[in-house]
Amino acid sequence: MMTRIISQIFYGTLIHSLSLTKLSIIPNALLGIDKFGKIAFVEENITNEQNINDILSKWNINEEKIIRLTKRQFLIPGFVDTHIHAPQFPNAGTGLDLPLLEWLNKYTFPLEKSYSSLEFAKNVYPVVINNLLRNGTTTAVYFSTIHLESSKYLAKLIHEKGQRGFLGKVNMDRNCPNDYIETIESSIEDTKNFVEYVMNLDEKDMKDVKGDEESITNQVTRLVTPIITPRFAISCSSELLHSLSKLAQEYDLPIQSHLSENKDEIKFVKNLFPNLKDYTSVYEHHNLLNQKTIMAHGIYLSSDERNLIKNLKVGISHCPNSNFSLSSGICDVRKLLNDNIKVGLGTDISGGFGKSILDSIRNASVASKVIHFSNQNDDRDNNNKNSHLTLPELFYLSTMGGANLVNLENVIGNFEVGKEFDALLIDPESPQSPIDIFDYDDDNIERIFEKFIFLGDERNISRVYVQGNFVSGTEFK
Ligand SMILES: Nc1nc2[nH]cnc2c(=O)[nH]1
Numbered sequence: 001m002m003t004r005i006i007s008q009i010f011y012g013t014l015i016h017s018l019s020l021t022k023l024s025i026i027p028n029a030l031l032g033i034d035k036f037g038k039i040a041f042v043e044e045n046i047t048n049e050q051n052i053n054d055i056l057s058k059w060n061i062n063e064e065k066i067i068r069l070t071k072r073q074f075l076i077p078g079f080v081d082t083h084i085h086a087p088q089f090p091n092a093g094t095g096l097d098l099p100l101l102e103w104l105n106k107y108t109f110p111l112e113k114s115y116s117s118l119e120f121a122k123n124v125y126p127v128v129i130n131n132l133l134r135n136g137t138t139t140a141v142y143f144s145t146i147h148l149e150s151s152k153y154l155a156k157l158i159h160e161k162g163q164r165g166f167l168g169k170v171n172m173d174r175n176c177p178n179d180y181i182e183t184i185e186s187s188i189e190d191t192k193n194f195v196e197y198v199m200n201l202d203e204k205d206m207k208d209v210k211g212d213e214e215s216i217t218n219q220v221t222r223l224v225t226p227i228i229t230p231r232f233a234i235s236c237s238s239e240l241l242h243s244l245s246k247l248a249q250e251y252d253l254p255i256q257s258h259l260s261e262n263k264d265e266i267k268f269v270k271n272l273f274p275n276l277k278d279y280t281s282v283y284e285h286h287n288l289l290n291q292k293t294i295m296a297h298g299i300y301l302s303s304d305e306r307n308l309i310k311n312l313k314v315g316i317s318h319c320p321n322s323n324f325s326l327s328s329g330i331c332d333v334r335k336l337l338n339d340n341i342k343v344g345l346g347t348d349i350s351g352g353f354g355k356s357i358l359d360s361i362r363n364a365s366v367a368s369k370v371i372h373f374s375n376q377n378d379d380r381d382n383n384n385k386n387s388h389l390t391l392p393e394l395f396y397l398s399t400m401g402g403a404n405l406v407n408l409e410n411v412i413g414n415f416e417v418g419k420e421f422d423a424l425l426i427d428p429e430s431p432q433s434p435i436d437i438f439d440y441d442d443d444n445i446e447r448i449f450e451k452f453i454f455l456g457d458e459r460n461i462s463r464v465y466v467q468g469n470f471v472s473g474t475e476f477k
């Protein structure tokens, strides 16, 4: 007897990653979602109405639950932004004339301190989440500021708007302005308060699911998770770093920070921790590196540091727009991948000015080509191991790569049966679409997908789903 209740079906083309190099395009697929937002089935090559009807009756579904995609529309998994500063949104697109440490002091800290006012936060944060959802970011790994009330408000908003989010209250107790700094005691106390508040946000949803008869096989994941967030080694005392690592262990939480982004930053860290071997060792020494840690940037890592990162299963968030915009440098992602290090993409707003992961993909492509031709002379015989990132690789990084960083590789990132449905319905022919399609394209869906990745924008993202829920886009009539 088939008891599982199917709440929605899509009929059309699916595009997703099966591995770093394997992009899968499935035309004429029927994808069913159950009432928990999980993918119940994917049937391939369904080319006639009889086949559709057979599946509908097998699952006891009524025809009205089918959303039929047009010939050129397709579904892709939602994008994962593995590094974004929500409070820096008002600065996006401005202040890109200075390198990191000067940029922080002149532009970033003065903006972030404004979030001591909840009213200020209320004017910014809804815009941030709406904007990201519109751009197809179904999961975001956020920094907020040091402020407890504004950070709680942001967590509640992510939850209400139905985005999947990892949110950290920022911790910093040194080398920052007098009016934007915490004591170690307030930092820890506020972080505990924040963590407990966020953990309770999803309680109700989890209970609703638990109360259901099918709950044992159908547990869904929580949508909003707190993440421990020492800003970076420069702005945290050793004592604070130790206390934060204890907190992460006590609550079994992920951790995020910045690592090896800028040469002056690396020198400063060396001065602050002269007895530790390198920047990565500073975080390791304080027990902050494990498989739940996400470090942004990692541009100047030595092979020893890469080894440590690989062995401890730390993920690197590659934020190429920010790396170009703050003149930080170019991260050699190919080298990280060759070392089997987990990599995802991030926007790093407002170090980077692009709000969409499509922008990160494009900048990651350019960055990898620049690295490739600057390496060409040394590595002529080793072309494959050092080549630029391909389209399947870039797409993997933006979806499955991000899922790996947040340890949700079994929950989101592609359309495997049993995963939760975080997805985007892409319409290359939407009104005002920036994509031109010609007869020459011959309805080749792979070409149209590639055009979306390099030319498309939010106008092509017609509908956005998180855990099966419609969270942004246009309603179907
Ligand atoms: N890009 C970036 N790097 C940082 N390092 C410490 N804080 C920041 C920040 O806000 N942005």
Ligand SMILES: [Zn+2]
Binding pocket: 083, 085, 258, 296, 348, 351
């Ligand atoms: Zn950052």
